[in-house]
Every structure is written in C-alpha cells, then in structure tokens.
Amino acid sequence: MLDLWKFAERNFSRTSWSGLALGLVTALVFLFATDRLLFSGNAHLQVGMQKNAVRPDERVVKVWRDRQDPRGFVQSSLLKLPENQFGLAWISSSPISIRQAPPGHRFFGRAAYELTEVMAAQVKRINGKPLWIHEYMIQGARTGDERRAVLHAASDPSVDAILMTMNPPWLFNDWLQYTKSNQRASIFAMKGSRFGDFLQGLKFVRPSWILEAKLSRYFSFVRNRYAFNRAVQKANRLPFPLMHKPEAKKSKYINLNYFYPGKYFRAPKNMEKYKGYRATLMKQTLSEKGQGSKFFKLDIQTLAESGKPVLLYISPLPKEMRTDKEGVAYMQAYADLAKKIIKKYGGPNIHIATDTAFSISDKLIHKDIVHMHYGQALVDKLETLMVTDLNLKVEKAGGPSVYESKKR
Amino acid sequence: MGGNANFGIIVDFVVLSTIVLALRAIFPRAITVYVSIAVIGAYAIYSVAPRMLPAYLFFWVIIYLFQWSMHLAATRLNGWVSRILTTVVILATLSPMVIWKFWQGPFMDWFSRTFALLLWHTFPQVIAADAIASILAPIGLSFMIFRALDLLIKVRLGLLKPIAPLELLYYAFFAPVLAVGPIIEYEEVRLPRKLSRLPAPGDVAVGVFRISLGVSKVMILAALLSRGADAFWKGGQTGFVGAWAALWLFSLYFYINFSGYSDMAIGASRIHGIKLKENFNNPFLKTNPQAFWAAWHMSLTRWVQRYVFIPLGGMRKNKQYFAAFMTIMAIAFWHGISYNMLIFGLYQGGLVVAHRWLLNKRLASHTQENKTLPVSAFKSFGIFTSQALAFPLLTIPLSDIPSFYAHLIPGM
Numbered sequence: 001m002l003d004l005w006k007f008a009e010r011n012f013s014r015t016s017w018s019g020l021a022l023g024l025v026t027a028l029v030f031l032f033a034t035d036r037l038l039f040s041g042n043a044h045l046q047v048g049m050q051k052n053a054v055r056p057d058e059r060v061v062k063v064w065r066d067r068q069d070p071r072g073f074v075q076s077s078l079l080k081l082p083e084n085q086f087g088l089a090w091i092s093s094s095p096i097s098i099r100q101a102p103p104g105h106r107f108f109g110r111a112a113y114e115l116t117e118v119m120a121a122q123v124k125r126i127n128g129k130p131l132w133i134h135e136y137m138i139q140g141a142r143t144g145d146e147r148r149a150v151l152h153a154a155s156d157p158s159v160d161a162i163l164m165t166m167n168p169p170w171l172f173n174d175w176l177q178y179t180k181s182n183q184r185a186s187i188f189a190m191k192g193s194r195f196g197d198f199l200q201g202l203k204f205v206r207p208s209w210i211l212e213a214k215l216s217r218y219f220s221f222v223r224n225r226y227a228f229n230r231a232v233q234k235a236n237r238l239p240f241p242l243m244h245k246p247e248a249k250k251s252k253y254i255n256l257n258y259f260y261p262g263k264y265f266r267a268p269k270n271m272e273k274y275k276g277y278r279a280t281l282m283k284q285t286l287s288e289k290g291q292g293s294k295f296f297k298l299d300i301q302t303l304a305e306s307g308k309p310v311l312l313y314i315s316p317l318p319k320e321m322r323t324d325k326e327g328v329a330y331m332q333a334y335a336d337l338a339k340k341i342i343k344k345y346g347g348p349n350i351h352i353a354t355d356t357a358f359s360i361s362d363k364l365i366h367k368d369i370v371h372m373h374y375g376q377a378l379v380d381k382l383e384t385l386m387v388t389d390l391n392l393k394v395e396k397a398g399g400p401s402v403y404e405s406k407k408r
Numbered sequence: 409m410g411g412n413a414n415f416g417i418i419v420d421f422v423v424l425s426t427i428v429l430a431l432r433a434i435f436p437r438a439i440t441v442y443v444s445i446a447v448i449g450a451y452a453i454y455s456v457a458p459r460m461l462p463a464y465l466f467f468w469v470i471i472y473l474f475q476w477s478m479h480l481a482a483t484r485l486n487g488w489v490s491r492i493l494t495t496v497v498i499l500a501t502l503s504p505m506v507i508w509k510f511w512q513g514p515f516m517d518w519f520s521r522t523f524a525l526l527l528w529h530t531f532p533q534v535i536a537a538d539a540i541a542s543i544l545a546p547i548g549l550s551f552m553i554f555r556a557l558d559l560l561i562k563v564r565l566g567l568l569k570p571i572a573p574l575e576l577l578y579y580a581f582f583a584p585v586l587a588v589g590p591i592i593e594y595e596e597v598r599l600p601r602k603l604s605r606l607p608a609p610g611d612v613a614v615g616v617f618r619i620s621l622g623v624s625k626v627m628i629l630a631a632l633l634s635r636g637a638d639a640f641w642k643g644g645q646t647g648f649v650g651a652w653a654a655l656w657l658f659s660l661y662f663y664i665n666f667s668g669y670s671d672m673a674i675g676a677s678r679i680h681g682i683k684l685k686e687n688f689n690n691p692f693l694k695t696n697p698q699a700f701w702a703a704w705h706m707s708l709t710r711w712v713q714r715y716v717f718i719p720l721g722g723m724r725k726n727k728q729y730f731a732a733f734m735t736i737m738a739i740a741f742w743h744g745i746s747y748n749m750l751i752f753g754l755y756q757g758g759l760v761v762a763h764r765w766l767l768n769k770r771l772a773s774h775t776q777e778n779k780t781l782p783v784s785a786f787k788s789f790g791i792f793t794s795q796a797l798a799f800p801l802l803t804i805p806l807s808d809i810p811s812f813y814a815h816l817i818p819g820m
Binding site for chain 2: 001002003004005008009012013014015016017019020023024027174175176177178179180203204206207208209210211229237238239240241242243244246291
C-alpha cells in the first residue's frame with residue numbers, strides 16, 4: 001500500500017551524485033512553488049491568537065500568541081491598529097496579571113485582569129496620539145521568553161515606546177529560563193537576533209526546531225503549521241476512540257520547588273507566607289556570567305539599538321519584605337547588577353526604575369512575591385515615570401473610576 | 409527540552425547527520441561514525457529530558473557488564489550455574505520494562521525523582537533545560553530493552569563476541585531508532601573498520617526518499633486521518649456508521665503514522681549507508697492473520713519469533729499452536745501489561761491459532777486456496793477490519809471497552 005521500499009530500491013539505489021543534486025533541487029523548487037501557490041496569504045493566521053487578542057474598546061492588543069504556536073507573535077498588520085496610534089509595548093510575565101481582586105478593586109467588575117487594561121483606561125493619549133498598549137505577556141514567561149518579545153517589540157515600527165517588567169524572582173534565575181512552549185526556536189528566525197542569541201538558544205533548543213525556524217522564513221506551510229493543524233482540528237472534542245476525557249496526570253517532580261533543599265526555605269517570621277517564592281528569589285545568579293544576565297545583556301543591546309524610549313522597572317515586592325534585611329540586600333544586589341549591565345551595554349534611551357521594588361508597596365495588595373490582588377499604584381507610578389524619565393506627554397482620562405463594580 | 413520527542417529525535421539526527429558526514433569525509437573510519445552517532449543519540453535523549461541521559465547511560469553500563477557475564481556463561485561455566493546466570497541476566501535486563509509496564513505511575517515518579525535529583529546535584533548547569541522537559545516517561549524503553557536482550561542472547565549463544573564499550577554506546581544510542589524503533593540487531597548497524605569517505609549516492613538518495621516519505625506520512629496523511637477519525641467520532645456522540653468510519657480511519661492512521669516513523673528511521677540510517685531491515689510490508693494487504701503479523705512491526709515479530717516462538721517449539725507440529733499463541737501474547741504484553749493487552753493478546757492469538765488450524769486442515773485435505781483478486785481483496789478487507797477492531801484496545805481505559813464496542817453495533 002504505502003510501504004514503498006521496493007519502489008525506493010528499484011528507482012533510487014543507483015542514483016549518481018549529480019542525479020541526487022538534481023532531484024533535491026527539483027524537489028525544493030516544487031515545494032517552494034506549491035507553498036506559494038497553496039499556502040501563501042493570511043488564511044488561518046488568526047488561529048493561535050490569545051482570546052480577545054484585539055479589543056478596540058480598551059486599546060489593548062495581545063501580541064503574544066498561544067504558547068503552542070511556534071510563530072510567537074501576531075504581526076501588527078493583523079492587530080487592526082489605527083494609523084496615528086502611539087504604540088506602547090509592555091513586556092512582562094505574570095506580575096501585571098491581577099488575580100482574585102477583592103470587591104472595590106475589581107476592574108469594571110472583573111476580579112482577573114491585566115494592568116495594561118488599567119493603564120489604557122486611564123491614559124487616553126501620549127504625545128497627542130491615542131495610546132494603544134501592545135501587551136507582550138504570557139503566563140509563566142521567563143527571561144529567555146521575554147528576550148523574543150524584546151526583539152519583536154524593538155523591530156516593530158508600530159511600537160513607539162517600551163515598558164519592561166523586571167520579574168524579581170526570575171530575571172536572573174538560572175534554574176528556569178523559559179516557560180514550556182513551542183516558541184523557543186523562533187528566535188533563530190527573528191529580525192535583530194544576535195550571535196549571543198544563537199549561543200544561548202543552543203542550550204535550550206533542539207536542532208530540529210532550529211531547522212523548522214529557519215525553514216519557516218521561506219515556507220508558509222512550515223511557518224503556519226500550527227494554524228493549519230488547528231484549522232483541521234475540532235477544538236474541545238474528544239479524540240477517537242476516547243469516551244471520556246482522561247484525567248490529567250501531572251508528576252509533582254516537575255515542580256521546581258520540590259527539589260529545593262529545606263535550607264532554602266528559611267525566612268524571617270513576617271516573610272513566612274512567602275518563603276517558597278523568597279527561596280526562588282534568592283537562588284538567582286547575580287553575576288554577568290549567569291544565563292539570565294546574558295539574556296538581559298542581549299535585551300539591553302537590542303533596546304539600545306532600537307533608539308525607542310524604554311523604561312525598565314522592578315515589579316513591586318510585598319511591603320513585609322522591607323523589613324527582611326537579607327531580602328532587601330539581595331534585591332539591592334539584583335538592582336545593582338541590572339544597572340551595571342544597562343550602563344555597560346545600554347544607551348541614553350534606556351531608563352531603569354529600581355525603587356519600584358519597595359517605594360509603592362504600601363499602596364498595593366500582594367498575593368505573593370510576584371502577583372497582586374490590586375496594583376493601581378504601580379500604574380500611577382509608571383505613568384509618572386513615563387513623563388519624568390521618558391519625556392512623554394501623557395494625557396490622562398477623566399470620568400468614573402475603573403474600579404466601580406459594574407461590567408463595561 | 410520538550411517537543412514531539414518521536415519526530416524530534418529523528419529530525420535532530422537528520423540535521424546533525426551533516427556533521428557525521430563531514431567527520432567521516434575527513435576520518436573515514438568506523439570509529440568516526442560510531443562516536444559521532446553515539447554522541448548525537450545521547451544528545452537526542454538529553455533533548456527530550458536531560459534527566460533521562462544518566463538513567464540510560466547507567467542501563468547500558470549494566471548491559472556492558474551483562475554481556476561479559478553472558479560470555480562467561482557461554483564459555484567458562486557449565487550446567488546449572490550457566491543456566492542460572494543466563495536467567496538472572498535476562499530477568500534483570502527485562503525488569504525495568506516489566507516494572508514500568510506494571511506500575512507505571514509509581515515507576516514514573518521514582519524514575520523522574522531519582523534521575524532529576526541526581527542530575528540536579530551533579531550538573532546544576534542543566535537544570536534550566538531539564539525543568540522545561542515535556543516528557544518525563546522513559547521514552548523508547550521497550551525498544552531499548554529488546555535491543556539489549558538481543559545482544560545479550562546472541563553473546564550467550566556464541567553468535568556474537570562481547571562488543572567494545574564504544575561500539576556498545578553506538579548501538580545503545582543509535583539515534584534513528586531510539587524513540588519508535590524499529591528494534592535493530594547489532595549486526596545491522598555494524599560497520600567495516602575502514603569506510604569510504606562518502607556514502608554511496610544511491611544510499612543517500614534512497615535515504616532521502618524514505619525520510620521524505622516518512623515525513624509526508626506522519627505530518628500530512630496520518631494527521632489528516634486522525635482528524636478525520638475524530639470528526640466522525642464527534643466526541644463519542646456518533647452513531648453506528650460514524651463509529652465504523654472513525655474506526656477504519658483510525659486504523660489507517662495507526663498504520664501510516666507508525667510506518668512513517670519507521671520510514672524516517674530507516675531512511676536516516678541509510679544516508680550513512682546503514683541498511684536497517686524493513687519494519688512494515690503493506691500489512692493491510694495481507695489475506696490472513698499470520699501474514700499480517702509477518703508484515704506489521706516486523707522487527708518486533710522477528711524478535712519474538714527468535715526468542716519466543718522457536719524456543720517454545722513453534723516449528724514442531726505438536727507445539728505450534730501453543731507457541732504461536734504465546735508469541736502473540738508476548739507481543740501484546742510488550743505494548744503494556746494490562747487487562748486491555750490481555751484481551752488484545754487473546755483476540756489476536758485466537759485469530760492466529762484459528763488460521764493456523766484452518767491452514768493445516770486445508771493442507772491435509774489438499775484444498776486449493778482461492779487467490780482471485782476479488783477474493784483476496786475481500787480477505788484483505790477482513791484482515792484490515794479485524795485489526796481495526798483491536799487497535800482501540802491500546803488506547804481506551806478498560807472500563808470504557810463495553811460502551812466503546814457497543815457503538816459499533818447497530819441499535820446499541
């Protein structure tokens with residue numbers, strides 16, 4: 001039927017080198033032509049976008065695609081942005097995700113939302129243009145993932161300025177540099193990637209993925225394979241021959257914290273409830289030799305070359321940590337390393353705010369070291385810094401508070 | 409590091425084959441190919457999940473020692489001491505597979521924990537790569553164990569001398585077959601000491617064709633067949649006709665997908681002039697169960713034929729039914745030790761034994777088999793359907809078996 005080994009032996013086993021070369025070239029030309037003929041165009045490109053990727057009413061667009069989609073990010077042409085918009089890229093992992101907001105702090109009645117939405121609701125215009133926030137965020141993104149977001153935002157002409165969250169426990173943490181996704185290899189096909197990206201990537205990316213990423217530049221069916229695959233798949237349907245959804249079996253041994261020796265779990269009394277995250281935070285490699293530092297250095301080089309105004313800030317930590325001497329000292333070393341790298345590899349367009357780690361903690365409600373239940377003060381602080389440090393003209397909106405408990 | 413391990417390992421190997429070919433052109437010796445392919449194989453395992461590499465290395469160190477034990481049993485020891493040593497070595501080699509198949513959950517946890525901790529304490533540099541691994545099950549374990557057993561038994565029988573550590577690592581980490589087979593024999597991959605600087609262009613051409621065929625089967629045909637089966641199945645809400653359509657499409661998917669991977673493995677090896685034995689020979693065109701098994705996953709069938717069927721007296725008239733039945737049971741339990749596989753084995757074994765009995769009866773009565781095209785096509789369809797009925801047993805939970813098969817009966 002389709003076991004064609006006799007056919008293969010009969011027809012190919014006496015091939016010469018020139019015949020082989022001719023065959024390969026012909027096959028490539030055929031593939032290329034077929035690809036242009038059948039797969040070019042934007043069919044299925046919407047597949048892989050995050051839910052509510054384009055929300056014109058809130059002027060927030062989610063640029064990061066579904067983590068399984070190897071294309072990584074949505075092209076700005078698909079985001080339906082107005083021509084005269086001011087694009088502010090906000091690159092972050094989960095610290096900008098507000099979770100379980102208590103009554104009175106819910107965003108138009110929603111207990112789960114992103115700070116990007118709050119900022120878009122409050123700031124109408126920047127430099128006289130309507131503000132559109134390009135949200136580069138997937139849950140669990142780590143320094144290696146954010147590297148790709150930096151490359152994308154830096155080279156996207158619709159992005160005018162960049163805000164970047166420095167995640168306190170993860171930025172320089174060599175224990176975990178990526179979230180699970182199919183997107184790691186896309187860096188090999190991204191505009192602006194550097195030799196350092198190649199060296200870093202080799203540690204975490206398989207050769208087959210690099211091949212796919214390289215081919216995806218030339219072949220639409222490779223680039224859009226996830227979309228094509230999803231297009232023929234009916235979502236949420238049980239596959240044959242299953243009758244019930246199988247129970248998800250998750251081994252606890254993939255949980256990073258499980259492997260920490262007990263000694264890392266010590267914490268001052270008032271930090272007891274954060275001790276797991278605190279242990280993670282204090283397990284970073286605070287030297288330029290660390291993996292995280294190398295990614296950060298590459299980010300800074302790319303951002304400097306882009307010439308776009310950039311504001312990096314340390315995501316706020318809970319107020320209890322202010323009295324944790326060891327923790328504060330650690331964060332000071334963390335900030336010093338970041339400043340050192342920026343000084344060495346950055347440019348005048350890059351600004352860093354390290355005081356955000358503790359200066360506004362009183363006004364926030366933290367869920368844990370990374371996440372918050374309420375984060376208005378951070379948005380206010382960032383708005384101020386955009387004016388003072390980035391020299392942007394920020395026009396705030398009046399009107400009712402976004403935290404009124406009603407649905408928009 | 410994750411991803412589709414089965415596909416990824418073979419494609420990784422194809423990509424890195426350029427390095428093997430370049431090294432071979434500079435140093436045209438078998439040792440060049442042995443070292444480079446072993447390193448690529450080890451890297452492929454690392455790529456799936458770094459914690460697996462120390463586990464697999466440990467296993468093959470044990471196998472290296474075991475082959476000397478087998479050599480000792482064959483050459484120096486006599487009688488019961490030799491027999492006991494042989495039995496212990498075979499059981500010990502089989503044990504990881506048996507434990508894995510019997511106690512999958514606890515074994516997975518133990519495996520994952522032990523080797524992750526080992527790695528994390530010895531090579532903390534790889535923690536970041538290990539933490540994002542998607543697969544924590546010991547990939548290709550059953551293939552690896554049957555590969556090891558083949559070597560050990562051949563050493564015990566005096567058919568092979570114990571092989572050197574480097575050659576063993578090459579055999580152990582022969583990348584194209586690591587994830588989904590076929591189950592190779594050492595003689596298939598052994599190379600002459602001196603090699604030509606380049607493999608024969610015909611070998612490369614056949615290899616490239618087989619890889620392309622495999623990729624097309626897996627990525628296009630199998631994917632479409634699987635989606636087609638799901639579409640007819642409608643999440644279990646389908647009727648009698650839909651269920652049968654889904655069953656047939658799923659069976660075609662099962663075959664195309666598996667044979668596609670075999671094509672890729674055989675093609676990837678052939679690029680280097682290494683000719684692996686075939687693993688599929690159009691099984692759904694066969695007209696009886698015995699011919700089906702001789703054409704389906706042939707490397708496994710050859711293995712069980714050598715080490716189960718023949719030792720159990722399959723070539724003798726009075727033991728042939730028992731041997732054939734036990735051979736099929738061995739195939740079933742190789743896939744998993746469960747009630748599902750017991751049913752699978754009983755069903756398949758029953759078919760093979762019944763066919764053998766009918767064949768013997770016909771031979772005795774000198775009745776000619778009708779081999780006209782319509783009759784052959786009808787028989788092939790029968791074989792296809794009889795196999796299609798068994799494949800879901802590999803996937804569905806035991807408790808769902810009655811309700812699943814009820815879908816195939818009109819009015820149920």
